[in-house]
Amino acid sequence: xxxxxxxxxxxxxxxxxxxxxxxxxxxxxxxxxxxxxxxxxxxxxxxxxxxxxxxxxxxxxxxxxxxxxxxxxxxxxxxxxxxxxxxxxxxxxxxxxxxxxxxxxxxxxxxxxxxxxxxxxxxxxxxxxxxxxxxxxxxxxxxxxxxxxxxxxxxxxxxxxxxxxxxxxxxxxxxxxxxxxxxxxxxxxxxxxxxxxxxxxxxxxxxxxxxxxxxxxxxxxxxxxxxxxxxxxxxxxxxxxxxxxxxxxxxxxxxxxxxxxxxxxxxxxxxxxxxxxxxxxxxxxxxxxxxxxxxxxxxxxxxxxxxxxxxxxxxxxxxxxxxxxxxxxxxxxx
Amino acid sequence: xxxxxxxxxxxxxxxxxxxxxxxxxxxxxxxxxxxxxxxxxxxxxxxxxxxxxxxxxxxxxxxxxxxxxxxxxxxxxxxxxxxxxxxxxxxxxxxxxxxxxxxxxxxxxxxxxxxxxxxxxxxxxxxxxxxxxxxxxxxxxxxxxxxxxxxxxxxxxxxxxxxxxxxxxxxxxxxxxxxxxxxxxxxxxxxxxxxxxxxxxxxxxxxxxxxxxxxxxxxxxxxxxxxxxxxxxxxxxxxxxxxxxxxxxxxxxxxxxxxxxxxxxxxxxxxxxxxxxxxxxxxxxxxxxxxxxxxxxxxxxxxxxxxxxxxxxxxxxxxxxxxxxxxxxxxxxx
Numbered sequence: 001x002x003x004x005x006x007x008x009x010x011x012x013x014x015x016x017x018x019x020x021x022x023x024x025x026x027x028x029x030x031x032x033x034x035x036x037x038x039x040x041x042x043x044x045x046x047x048x049x050x051x052x053x054x055x056x057x058x059x060x061x062x063x064x065x066x067x068x069x070x071x072x073x074x075x076x077x078x079x080x081x082x083x084x085x086x087x088x089x090x091x092x093x094x095x096x097x098x099x100x101x102x103x104x105x106x107x108x109x110x111x112x113x114x115x116x117x118x119x120x121x122x123x124x125x126x127x128x129x130x131x132x133x134x135x136x137x138x139x140x141x142x143x144x145x146x147x148x149x150x151x152x153x154x155x156x157x158x159x160x161x162x163x164x165x166x167x168x169x170x171x172x173x174x175x176x177x178x179x180x181x182x183x184x185x186x187x188x189x190x191x192x193x194x195x196x197x198x199x200x201x202x203x204x205x206x207x208x209x210x211x212x213x214x215x216x217x218x219x220x221x222x223x224x225x226x227x228x229x230x231x232x233x234x235x236x237x238x239x240x241x242x243x244x245x246x247x248x249x250x251x252x253x254x255x256x257x258x259x260x261x262x263x264x265x266x267x268x269x270x271x272x273x274x275x276x277x278x279x280x281x282x283x284x285x286x287x288x289x290x291x292x293x294x295x296x297x298x299x300x301x302x303x304x305x306x307x308x309x310x311x312x313x314x315x316x317x318x319x320x321x322x323x324x325x326x327x328x329x330x331x332x333x334x
Numbered sequence: 335x336x337x338x339x340x341x342x343x344x345x346x347x348x349x350x351x352x353x354x355x356x357x358x359x360x361x362x363x364x365x366x367x368x369x370x371x372x373x374x375x376x377x378x379x380x381x382x383x384x385x386x387x388x389x390x391x392x393x394x395x396x397x398x399x400x401x402x403x404x405x406x407x408x409x410x411x412x413x414x415x416x417x418x419x420x421x422x423x424x425x426x427x428x429x430x431x432x433x434x435x436x437x438x439x440x441x442x443x444x445x446x447x448x449x450x451x452x453x454x455x456x457x458x459x460x461x462x463x464x465x466x467x468x469x470x471x472x473x474x475x476x477x478x479x480x481x482x483x484x485x486x487x488x489x490x491x492x493x494x495x496x497x498x499x500x501x502x503x504x505x506x507x508x509x510x511x512x513x514x515x516x517x518x519x520x521x522x523x524x525x526x527x528x529x530x531x532x533x534x535x536x537x538x539x540x541x542x543x544x545x546x547x548x549x550x551x552x553x554x555x556x557x558x559x560x561x562x563x564x565x566x567x568x569x570x571x572x573x574x575x576x577x578x579x580x581x582x583x584x585x586x587x588x589x590x591x592x593x594x595x596x597x598x599x600x601x602x603x604x605x606x607x608x609x610x611x612x613x614x615x616x617x618x619x620x621x622x623x624x625x626x627x628x629x630x631x632x633x634x635x636x637x638x639x640x641x642x643x644x645x646x647x648x649x650x651x652x653x654x655x656x657x658x659x660x661x662x663x664x665x666x667x668x
Contacts, residue, residue, distance in 0.1 A: 005411065006435055008461040049650050077339065078520065085644070086420040088440050092523065092642035096655045101340055101520035103448055104440040104642075106422050114437055118452060125459045127342040186412065186435035189426065308426035308438075310419070316383050321430045 006211075007218040009183035009328075010124040016181060016292075016329065017130075017173035018069035019285035020061050024139070024165030027274075027282070031265050035286040036166075037064045043140060043165055051085060054138035054167075057278070058083070058094035061167035062132055069171050071130065076100055080119050081134040082111030084142055084163075084277050091134070100132075109233050109277045110187070110207075110306030111135050112168075112284070113325035119172040120181040120327075129174045136167035137276025146197070146311055159199040161235045161260060162270035168281025170289075179292045183328040185215040189308065191321040197309065200275055201238020201260075203320035204305040208234065209245040211303065211324045216251075223253050227297040230288060231324070232280035232304035233260030235272030259283035280304045298331040340545075341552040343517035343662075344458040350515060350626075350663065351464075351507035352403035353619035354395050358473070358499025361608075361616070365599050369620040370500075371398045377474060377499055385419060388472035388501070391612070392417070392428035395501035396466055403505050405464065410434055414453050415468040416445030418476055418497075418611050425468070434466075443567050443611045444521070444541075444640030445469050446502075446618070447659035453506040454515040454661075463508045470501035471610025480531070480645055493533040495569045495594060496604035502615025504623075512666045513626045519549040519660040523642065527653045531643065534609055535572020535594075537654035538639040542568065543579040545637065545658045550585075557587050561631040564622060565658070566614035566638035567594030569606030593617035614638045632665040 021036045028039035038060065045053040058081065066073060079098060081091040082105040095102045107114040115133035122128045140150055142163040148154045156162075172181065190210045194203040208231050216222055223229060234242060239258045246253060259280040264270035284302060291297045308321045355370045362373035372394065379387040392415065400407060413432060415425040416439040429436045441448040449467035456462045474484055476497040482488045490496075506515065524544045528537040542565050550556055557563060568576060573592045580587060593614040598604035618636060625631045639658045648654070 011460075051646055051650065082440075084421075086646065087418075087442065087642065087644035089642070089644040089647045092655055093647065093652065096523040096525055096642075099522055102441070102523055102657060103452070103520075106416075106438040106440045107436070108421065118437070121456055121459055121461070125455055126345075127455070186437075188433055189430040189436055191430055308421065308423070308430075310421035310423040312385060312420065313423045313427065316385065318427065321426055323436060 006214050007183060007185040010120055010181065012124045014120040014123045014181045015173045015175060015177035016170060016179045017175050017177045018065055018171040019289045020064035020068055021168045021282040021286035022057055022061050022064060022166055023282050027164055027166055027263060030263050032263065032287050035290060036282060050138055050141035051090060054090045054136055054141050055093045057167040058090060058134055058136045059097060061169040062134055065132060065169040065171055073098060076130050076132055077128045078103060078131045080105055080115040080131060082106050082115060082277060083136045085145060090136055107323055108306030108308050109275060110304045110323050110325055111277050112281050113304035113327055116181060116327045117184045117186065117325055123172050123174060131172045132169050133172060134167065134169040135277040135281045137163050137278035139163045139165045142276060156271055157198040159237050159272055161200060161272045161275035162264060163276035164263060164274045164279040166278040166282040168278060168285035170285055178332045180330060180332065181327060182330050185211055185218065185326040187211040187323045187325045189321045189323050191319050193319045195319050197314050200307045201235040201272055202241055203307045204322040205234055205238045205241040205245060207322040207324040208242050208303055208305055211326050215326050223251060226255060226299045226301045229253055229256050229301045231258045233275040234258045234305055235260045237272045292331060295331060300329040302327040302329055340548050341517060341519040344454055344515065346458045348454040348457045348515045349507045349509060349511035350504060350513045351509050351511045352399055352505040353623045354398035354402055355502045355616040355620035356391055356395050356398060356500055357616050361498055361500055361597060364597050366597065366621050369624060370616060384472055384475035385424060388424045388470050388475050389427045391501040392424060392468055392470045393431065395468055395503040399466060399503040399505055407432060410464050410466055411462045412437060412465045414439055414449040414465060416440050416449060416611060417470045419479060424470055441657055442640030442642050443609060444638045444657050444659055445611050446615050447638035447661055450515060450661045451518045451520065451659055457506050457508060465506045466503050467506060468501065468503040469611040469615045471497050471612035473497045473499045476610060490605055491532040493571050493606055495534060495606045495609035496598060497610035498597060498608045498613040500612040500616040502612060502619035504619055514664060514666060515661060516664050517662040519545055519552060521545040521657045521659045523655045523657050525653050525655040529653050531648050534641045535569040535606055536575055537641045538656040539568055539572045539575040539579060541656040541658040542576055542637055542639055545660050549660050557585060560589060560633045560635045563587055563590050563635045565592045567609040568592045568639055569594045571606045626665055629665060634663040636661040636663055
């Protein structure tokens with residue numbers, strides 16, 4: 001039922017029936033390591049290119065998802081997936097082998113939010129029973145596409161982040177599970193004029209800020225309604241900017257968690273923390289979903305964050321637009 | 335209501351309330367020229383780069399759509415758009431100025447099919463009233479990204495096509511209009527092992543073939559049910575391959591139209607015809623929709639076609655996967 005411009009609620013139950021997460025070598029040293037389904041020691045994953053390796057991460061994430069859910073590929077109606085690689089080639093090639101109807105999405109690192117919104121809408125429509133929502137990223141494929149070849153050995157700047165190598169998949173289903181997607185507030189593109197491509201946190205914090213204010217306004221809720229407000233990959237610096245922006249509206253987030261700021265802990269190599277479309281998918285699928293299932297948390301606003309730049313737009317002097325969709329995830333009350 | 339794996343029907347009416355089309359200089363010489371809303375003489379559109387020009391094409395297509403529909407931007411709930419440029423940057427930057435919730439899609443030149451499926455599903459769900467579905471392409475931005483800089487003056491090969499410079503937008507709405515989206519058969523990724531990046535028609539014809547057979551099987555319809563079966567951008571060579579594939583199943587398409595084969599007519603410069611995500615959006619929005627509105631045709635199966643390669647996947651020796659979604663468009667019976 002539509003209530004206003006950006007927020008919708010789903011009339012029919014949309015369960016998050018299962019999740020999966022698979023990560024690379026550096027992520028395998030994370031303090032959340034034991035939450036991930038699979039940890040891969042070799043960032044090439046036995047493949048000949050970083051892109052093919054990332055593709056394998058996605059395939060394994062979906063296979064693991066099926067294992068976790070006790071389903072076969074034939075039980076899946078539709079695959080919605082996205083990644084950061086040009087023409088989302090990783091998602092296309094991963095889905096190629098699965099013989100599933102394919103919906104490719106791109107909202108950069110907010111693609112998982114977009115996928116969950118679309119998947120939940122399609123389940124809600126009554127036309128689909130089981131939909132996989134999958135996103136991935138890979139440190140090395142992202143570095144060479146967006147920045148420089150690793151072989152150059154470039155230094156990272158103080159506000160930069162470390163792209164997560166990994167893939168996570170989420171199964172949306174009509175099959176009952178206490179953890180459900182109840183609604184969503186869609187983001188609009190926000191651009192505060194940031195031009196530093198090594199400061200994604202600054203580019204994306206305003207998108208979270210905008211969507212969050214809209215969410216509170218349209219739902220009548222405040223931050224305390226949720227046990228956790230989880231952002232995708234603002235990183236530590238971006239998270240502090242979000243708090244500054246919100247403080248102007250006298251909003252304090254005591255329950256804010258950022259997947260990017262969390263995943264690498266105090267690992268100095270990651271500077272401000274993790275990023276990439278795989279960051280929030282492995283952290284939500286691996287960690288937060290398990291807290292929800294154990295009822296250690298019950299109400300979550302999940303806000304993947306995406307910077308909608310390309311290498312060309314930056315070279316052509318454009319600022320960095322960003323977007324964040326907020327997904328309302330709650331356990332059924334008993 | 336779900337009937338089977340790939341085909342769904344919409345329970346609620348989803349009108350195609352309006353369309354728009356805007357094309358570049360070469361397309362302005364097309365025999366369909368008078369069907370397009372706007373013809374632009376300058377392929378730079380007064381901008382400093384091809385990418386910015388393509389962005390302006392998208393913005394103008396949506397503005398023209400609003401004009402044609404008699405609506406304001408505030409009446410639009412959601413923008414679903416896609417293009418071929420890395421990170422679909424054209425769509426992101428075009429939508430940035432519109433302040434609309436944004437869903438970025440990528441299925442290459444099949445993105446319009448994906449957008450129409452998603453838009454119609456969201457209208458059908460009852461949560462949205464007016465959704466724009468927009469795709470674009472630009473000859474020069476596509477050439478330099480996928481192939482070579484224009485300045486090199488490379489010759490085109492005999493099976494190559496010419497990327498359409500243009501953008502088209504389609505307004506899906508709960509407002510009544512006789513032309514409606516009744517359902518869709520989603521495509522799965524098909525790969526017959528084609529590796530020639532200058533032969534998109536050969537890569538994509540099998541995707542149409544696969545989706546079409548599935549559509550006939552699942553709906554119980556045959557080709558004659560439709561007045562027109564419209565494919566996106568197979569081109570002349572790809573269209574002949576499609577007929578060969580279908581002839582093995584004793585299916586003859588007497589009502590097949592390919593937007594790519596049509597748009598440039600006998601213009602030798604275009605070799606096998608048009609291509610690009612803007613090809614089917616300007617031809618459907620500009621031409622076929624008007625035939626539907628005049629009831630010269632009443633039942634259409636619209637099948638945008640996409641080749642899911644990237645420059646990197648080809649350089650890494652991959653074959654070219656492709657996809658085609660079939661959208662069922664019919665006029666209400668009187």
